[in-house]
Amino acid sequence: MSRRVKDFVEIRDYTSLDMLIEKLIEVRDSLPEAAEAEVKMRGDDVFGRQLSISYFREQTAEEAECDARYADAYRASRDKELSRLQDEVGAVAEAPRGRRGGKLRIVA
Known part of the structure; x- marks a missing residue:
């Protein structure tokens, strides 16, 4: 049985709009099909802000083995x-x- 796992990518280092767009395109192109990706802004003015992208992917064989073990x-x-x-x-x-x-x- 194949399970889907929620995974995250955080984008912290962007200083210009063009740089941010390039990173977002790079992340989008690397996501699996039917990833159901969501983007959220996290953080605050003191510790900094980052974009957090969550998406679903298939569980790896190693993760499935660990799940079965426990x-x-x-x-x-x-x-x-x-x-x-x-x-x-x-x-x-x-x-x-x-x-x-x-x-x-x-x-x-």
């Missing part, structure tokens, strides 16, 4: 946290008629 540990910690929350809330209470049981579930 998937079981993540799932176990999530299940443990869910059990703790259900115990804390008492979520196994009687549900109103016509509705599903009162158990909590993680959706994200």
